[in-house]
Amino acid sequence: MPWDIHTGSHGLPDAGHAPCVSRATPAPDDTFDRCGGSGRDRLIRRRSPRRTVLEAMRVPLSLLLVPVLALTACGRAESKENAAPAAAKGPAMMTVTPKISASGYDITPLPPSRVEELARKLTPEEYRITQKAGTEPAFCGNLLDNHKEGVYVCVVCGLPLFASAHKFNSGTGWPSFYREFDPEHVHRKTDVSFGMVRTEIDCARCGAHLGHVFDDGPAPTHERHCLNSASLKFYVTGETLPAESRPAKR
């Protein structure tokens, strides 16, 4: 039986596969038949069974490559997935641990960008005093003669700074307190401006300038916290405080 160019064997063609070229009339080498190959091509295939084997391996190889590529792709996806939490860990590690005062308030120092944002709501006078360490004229502050019971909070960030229970009339023309609402809420630093050595007091949370503290106050502390009214905002007892003026949730 002659070699069948379509089945590659001496048997009959596969059922359902009509031969492209009659066995009796082989196709010229340089012509293409409807199966897409030239007669020369088929002859080469017949003479090179090794090539036929290699070609036969193409499909399985390509099939093998699919899972390999899929695994590679999955590997990449996994890498990205692994990378995501790693990236998420970055900012988490940068997170500042909240600092809570003894009286229960969040006194974590605010970043400059947040202070800048809060300072936009201030009046020019409040801005000059709290952000530029200014001083309001004596006997001009609106809280000097305030005798109501309540709390004085920072005009910038709302942190409670002083309480009416500690306010006294110093006769200086500025609101005066003999102690802070909580010592941790008021930061002290040396001020050598105007040829004097004084102790400046600032808000511990936002850094707003408040005034100065002197050692000529009444008992029991003998301190006099001399405040600018413009640095403070007063809430009468019973009035609803904003969230930033309330204790931190624990």
Ligand SMILES: [Zn+2]
């Ligand atoms: Zn503040």
